[in-house]
Amino acid sequence: MSTGNMNLTLKVWRQKNNNTKGALVDYKLAGISPDMSFLEMFDVLNEDLITKGEEPVVFDHDCREGICGMCSMFINGRPHGPKDLVTTCQLHMRSFKDGDTIVVEPWRAAAFPVVKDLTVDRSAFDRVIAAGGFISVNTGNAQDANSLPIPKMQADAAFEAAACIGCGACVATCKNASAMLFVSAKISQLALLPQGQPERYRRVQSMVAQMDAEGFGNCTNTGACEAECPKGISLENIARMNRDFASAKFVSEETI
Amino acid sequence: MSGFGNALSSSIGRKYVMGVTGIFLILFLIVHAGINSLIFLDDNGLTFNVGAHFMATNWIIRAGEYVLFLGLLVHIYQAINLTIQNKKARPQTYAVYNGSANSKWYSRSMGLLGTLLLIFLVIHLKDFWVVSRFTGIPTVDANGHEDLYAVMREKFHDPVRVAAYVLLMISLCYHLLHGFASAFQTMGWNHSKYNGIIKGASVWYSIIISILFALMPIAVYTGLIN
Amino acid sequence: MSDINSNIPEGELTNKWTKFKSSVPLVNPSNKRTIEVIIVGSGLAGASAAATLAEMGYKVKCFCFQDSPRRAHSIAAQGGINAAKNYQNDGDSVYRLFYDTIKGGDYRSREANVHRLAEVSTNIIDQCVAQGVPLAREYGGLLDNRSFGGTQVQRTFYAAGQTGQQLLLGAYSALERQIGMGKVEMYTRHEMLEVVKIDGKARGIIARNLITGEIERHFGHAVVLGTGGYGNVFYLSTNAMGSNVTAAWKAHKQGAYFANPCYTQIHPTCIPVSGDHQSKLTLMSESLRNDGRIWVPKKKDDNRKASEIPEDERDYYLERRYPAFGNLVPRDVASRAAKERCDAGYGVGASKLAVYLDFKANTERYGKIEASKSGIHNPDKETCMRLGTEVIKAKYGNLFDMYAQITGENPYETPMRIYPAVHYTMGGLWVDYNLMTSVPGLYCTGEANFSDHGANRLGASALMQGLADGYFVLPYTIGAYLSKEISVKAIPTDHPAFVEAEERAKGILNTLINIKGTKSVDHFHKRLGHIMWEKCGMSRSETGLKQAIEDIRALRAEFWSNVKVPGIAEELNPELEKAGRVADFIELGELMCIDALNRNESCGGHFREEYQTEEGEALRDDEDFAYVAAWEFKEGVNFELHKEELKFENIKVAQRSYK
Numbered sequence A: 001m002s003t004g005n006m007n008l009t010l011k012v013w014r015q016k017n018n019n020t021k022g023a024l025v026d027y028k029l030a031g032i033s034p035d036m037s038f039l040e041m042f043d044v045l046n047e048d049l050i051t052k053g054e055e056p057v058v059f060d061h062d063c064r065e066g067i068c069g070m071c072s073m074f075i076n077g078r079p080h081g082p083k084d085l086v087t088t089c090q091l092h093m094r095s096f097k098d099g100d101t102i103v104v105e106p107w108r109a110a111a112f113p114v115v116k117d118l119t120v121d122r123s124a125f126d127r128v129i130a131a132g133g134f135i136s137v138n139t140g141n142a143q144d145a146n147s148l149p150i151p152k153m154q155a156d157a158a159f160e161a162a163a164c165i166g167c168g169a170c171v172a173t174c175k176n177a178s179a180m181l182f183v184s185a186k187i188s189q190l191a192l193l194p195q196g197q198p199e200r201y202r203r204v205q206s207m208v209a210q211m212d213a214e215g216f217g218n219c220t221n222t223g224a225c226e227a228e229c230p231k232g233i234s235l236e237n238i239a240r241m242n243r244d245f246a247s248a249k250f251v252s253e254e255t256i
Numbered sequence B: 001m002s003g004f005g006n007a008l009s010s011s012i013g014r015k016y017v018m019g020v021t022g023i024f025l026i027l028f029l030i031v032h033a034g035i036n037s038l039i040f041l042d043d044n045g046l047t048f049n050v051g052a053h054f055m056a057t058n059w060i061i062r063a064g065e066y067v068l069f070l071g072l073l074v075h076i077y078q079a080i081n082l083t084i085q086n087k088k089a090r091p092q093t094y095a096v097y098n099g100s101a102n103s104k105w106y107s108r109s110m111g112l113l114g115t116l117l118l119i120f121l122v123i124h125l126k127d128f129w130v131v132s133r134f135t136g137i138p139t140v141d142a143n144g145h146e147d148l149y150a151v152m153r154e155k156f157h158d159p160v161r162v163a164a165y166v167l168l169m170i171s172l173c174y175h176l177l178h179g180f181a182s183a184f185q186t187m188g189w190n191h192s193k194y195n196g197i198i199k200g201a202s203v204w205y206s207i208i209i210s211i212l213f214a215l216m217p218i219a220v221y222t223g224l225i226n
Numbered sequence C: 001m002s003d004i005n006s007n008i009p010e011g012e013l014t015n016k017w018t019k020f021k022s023s024v025p026l027v028n029p030s031n032k033r034t035i036e037v038i039i040v041g042s043g044l045a046g047a048s049a050a051a052t053l054a055e056m057g058y059k060v061k062c063f064c065f066q067d068s069p070r071r072a073h074s075i076a077a078q079g080g081i082n083a084a085k086n087y088q089n090d091g092d093s094v095y096r097l098f099y100d101t102i103k104g105g106d107y108r109s110r111e112a113n114v115h116r117l118a119e120v121s122t123n124i125i126d127q128c129v130a131q132g133v134p135l136a137r138e139y140g141g142l143l144d145n146r147s148f149g150g151t152q153v154q155r156t157f158y159a160a161g162q163t164g165q166q167l168l169l170g171a172y173s174a175l176e177r178q179i180g181m182g183k184v185e186m187y188t189r190h191e192m193l194e195v196v197k198i199d200g201k202a203r204g205i206i207a208r209n210l211i212t213g214e215i216e217r218h219f220g221h222a223v224v225l226g227t228g229g230y231g232n233v234f235y236l237s238t239n240a241m242g243s244n245v246t247a248a249w250k251a252h253k254q255g256a257y258f259a260n261p262c263y264t265q266i267h268p269t270c271i272p273v274s275g276d277h278q279s280k281l282t283l284m285s286e287s288l289r290n291d292g293r294i295w296v297p298k299k300k301d302d303n304r305k306a307s308e309i310p311e312d313e314r315d316y317y318l319e320r321r322y323p324a325f326g327n328l329v330p331r332d333v334a335s336r337a338a339k340e341r342c343d344a345g346y347g348v349g350a351s352k353l354a355v356y357l358d359f360k361a362n363t364e365r366y367g368k369i370e371a372s373k374s375g376i377h378n379p380d381k382e383t384c385m386r387l388g389t390e391v392i393k394a395k396y397g398n399l400f401d402m403y404a405q406i407t408g409e410n411p412y413e414t415p416m417r418i419y420p421a422v423h424y425t426m427g428g429l430w431v432d433y434n435l436m437t438s439v440p441g442l443y444c445t446g447e448a449n450f451s452d453h454g455a456n457r458l459g460a461s462a463l464m465q466g467l468a469d470g471y472f473v474l475p476y477t478i479g480a481y482l483s484k485e486i487s488v489k490a491i492p493t494d495h496p497a498f499v500e501a502e503e504r505a506k507g508i509l510n511t512l513i514n515i516k517g518t519k520s521v522d523h524f525h526k527r528l529g530h531i532m533w534e535k536c537g538m539s540r541s542e543t544g545l546k547q548a549i550e551d552i553r554a555l556r557a558e559f560w561s562n563v564k565v566p567g568i569a570e571e572l573n574p575e576l577e578k579a580g581r582v583a584d585f586i587e588l589g590e591l592m593c594i595d596a597l598n599r600n601e602s603c604g605g606h607f608r609e610e611y612q613t614e615e616g617e618a619l620r621d622d623e624d625f626a627y628v629a630a631w632e633f634k635e636g637v638n639f640e641l642h643k644e645e646l647k648f649e650n651i652k653v654a655q656r657s658y659k
């Protein structure tokens, strides 16, 4: 059915559910086109498996345009594969060669338990946001949007931090499974904006506490997260969070 | 710890502890390397022994020494703690993990490098510190100061020890190459206008300090200084 | 001629909403605590409603099928959101936004709804900025705007090419705040499979826990569907892989009318299909038309590279045909014009199904401005291009990267190749002024309803509508209904209606699993998509539609006898999820064709070949078709038409002209 000429060997993590052990399983694929996306290559594999009466590989994906943050494959030792600044769904087969062997594993972290095959549970991220990743403003409370000028540089920096898609690649690649890049991106976005100031020191304390409670590891500043983040979220955010955390704990009078 | 809550036991708090103690050790190394460099004056260790004498007797330095040990212990304790926690954060490891694609090997090997440093410290303290503080230095120099320099010359006569020192200074270099800048990041001292300077200082500091320390046994062994 | 009541308040158009708000019955705080509202969907429409209702004090349950509410497909909206702020001092006003939207929709939407939308548009921007949504700003620190198609003012607010993401993350954070406070119970990885009706009123839903496969019953005093659009009926679209019609369709089968299903928006600027492996299409935001000029070669079957075709051999056909709006004509117009050129043999690229979107002229123009800003006078072309590229990068960098990633070509150097693709569905569940469907207590918001965009949606107005519905409209209008429900105690879910609805849902799942046919779900989905695109896509004809209806019926029969769904229902089983969705798409596809066949006119996104002007523009028939076609589901798969007449009292109905 496919139009290309690449032959590949896939080694894919198969695991029935969280209570069973998984293993890498080998699959051979032929006729893959370099114009396919990595997930379309998986569609071909699944179509094959279904035809053969086997169970297709379960993996998370939705938008397939690099923005929802749902896709999450650890490909040949790197989250979202070999190309920088792209998500799995935006990775194309032209980044591989005919005859390649590709190992595909799920994100691995205690805080991201495997649900099935390549699908993991990232709800820990939502709980971190629920702990403080917001500005407490009820609908209808807002003043005119232009009554609060924000320097462009600051607004742009906040936007860059806000570009995080919550994919979890940072956690997946970090040797410590630390979530500092994700958490700091949200904290930074709000800390950079005047609207975020009233809750600034509360927020950093409660979000860090929740992050710790979820069982993520501790940052050792290896920088792997920044290098692998598909949205180029900067390590500066972590520094900013660290700074704010110190201010919150040792300077501000707010305790949580 | 009412108001401070989990200030130091949280993930970031632990990092502060690592960072503060690390910076403290970095500062100590400057003093240490400075005084030890006096051997390069090649005056048969006379000036060096003055320095060593000062270090051994000045009460501020002596007090600082306790703090230093405490700092080192805390650094080590926290390092072990962090390493264990971090292992737990990923109970199942990857079949294929391509760390070199996104980070420096030494940044991923701080525990290992640190452990090497710890081994070194044990040898090193036994070689010099225990001798100078407890068992006593057998000889005095021309000025009548205890001749620590002589101890050094004797120890660095052993090629195995010299090789070990040099190797371990390489691990110190790498530990610092990551650690120096990392400590700044941990403390949140990050500023687009100064980051370049920090990076530069990190590299220069690590290389100069390690080379200085490594040169000492080499110089003594090869007779470059007498 | 109307046989359904849209409950539009009496009075002056401009006062209707104000009057409604001040006279709508309220629910007192202690009663709110005992009233439960189910919200299906966590996109802009769902998340904003869930957060707001919880803030007001209601007990809210919110559902989405993704693993996090933040991943609803609103996240993918790129270009921007409209609001009548008039910050640019270019003559914008609530009336003008109202007018543009009605005209853009080709006079097929309800005046009262659209006016309300224009009124609350300004509050949306205020609310989002207060939440910390980092919208683009100018150096003075104030908000920036850009233009979108179908308007002559700059009223579009944006955050680079990620406006939907930023707005959704704002709504998501408001929602997470309520979740953290325990006021919203969030059910992720849950798919709604049935509406539960008791005594004619919507009282809950049946949902499948997608991880365990467990079927769950949930009670609510009212149910809100904010489940997004159904563009995936075409298989290939710019929607997410999971976007579906299932929730709306199940509601439809329980009595909610489905309105204007045939109104589909085909977006002019998408990355063309590259092969039969393709699983989805990617949009290149309409905002690109601010700076990109669309052209094809003047010569048929011209195989030269774009760069080798000299200026005077290029046909900037939009600028030629529509001098007043040029490249910024509305989407339906731009799409049809592209199809017309390609069908006539002027298409470019290997497939010949593409036109160029070229940034060169404007890159150079920006370069000149930048050069003079930095004191370079008479800059050479190279300097201009270099400086201009920086400007373009800052404006559209992420879109250009995405293009390069997908096509393997560098759009900074060669023009983009683009082609229309299915993007948005104006049709949806019929709702009255209160956003209530024809089932009492069942509401529908966002893209899932039909309400505000008529036959064609203008760019940057879906985000506006979703947030208007969720933040500012539904929270008021639902009060009118709930104020009468305060004495209703939570109904236990062992009520026979729940049992029966659960049986229905389970029955379908088991049937699907047990067919054990030979063809995968995708196989059927692709075939359905093919029929829809060919016969009910950018242009439609009576014969084509009749054929399509037959083909779809045959496909439905084949699907139910030969689909192959591996695995079991009691586990995470994406193939089973897809099968359920495709089953509903097949039925919907038939209704879309029936609706298109019924509408003997061309309007907006609905273009019937039989009804066009001599110049090939859409030819409306206001005499006979100025109505909303609201279809009622009947036993078997049959549909009965109800009409809601559209009255234009404040706008003069005219032929749309963008010339």
Ligand SMILES: Cc1cc2nc3c(=O)[nH]c(=O)nc-3n(C[C@H](O)[C@H](O)[C@H](O)COP(=O)(O)OP(=O)(O)OC[C@H]3O[C@@H](n4cnc5c(N)ncnc54)[C@H](O)[C@@H]3O)c2cc1C
Binding pocket: C040, C041, C042, C043, C044, C045, C046, C063, C064, C065, C066, C069, C071, C072, C073, C074, C075, C076, C077, C078, C079, C080, C081, C082, C163, C164, C190, C191, C192, C193, C226, C227, C228, C229, C238, C239, C240, C243, C244, C246, C247, C283, C423, C424, C445, C446, C447, C448, C459, C460, C461, C462, C463, C464, C466
């Ligand atoms: C690529 C792209 C770009 C766009 N750009 C723009 C733009 O620039 N400006 C603009 O105004 N508009 C734009 N639009 C349109 C706009 O984004 C959408 O119309 C709008 O975001 C829809 O929001 P929604 O909340 O109605 O639905 P969605 O955001 O699609 O949310 C649907 C929700 O319903 C849930 N759901 C669906 N079915 C079920 C079920 N059966 N059970 C449980 N949960 C279910 C989903 O999980 C999800 O949470 C764009 C659309 C696309 C596709």
Ligand code: HEM
Binding pocket: A219, A220, A221, B015, B016, B018, B019, B020, B021, B022, B023, B025, B026, B029, B075, B076, B079, B080, B082, B083, B110, B111, B112, B113, B114, B115, B117, B118, B175, B176, B178, B179, B180, B182, B183, B184, B186, B187
């Ligand atoms: C002279 C000796 C030492 C110096 C100057 C030193 C310095 C540093 C510095 C500056 C850091 C970075 C802290 C941060 O990122 O915030 C660091 C980290 C670390 N050190 Fe040391 N250290 C020394 C000895 C040791 C020893 C003996 C051990 C081990 C037992 C050790 C283990 C670690 C570990 C594991 C880290 C990584 C933790 C992290 O980066 O967060 N160090 N060290």
Ligand code: SF4
Binding pocket: A163, A164, A165, A166, A167, A168, A169, A170, A171, A181, A182, A185, A225, A228, A229, A230, A231, A232, A233
């Ligand atoms: S910081 Fe980057 S890698 Fe981490 S979740 Fe956000 S987008 Fe993904």
Ligand code: FES
Binding pocket: A060, A061, A062, A063, A064, A065, A066, A067, A068, A069, A070, A071, A087, A088, A089, A090
């Ligand atoms: S599927 Fe949405 S980011 Fe990849």
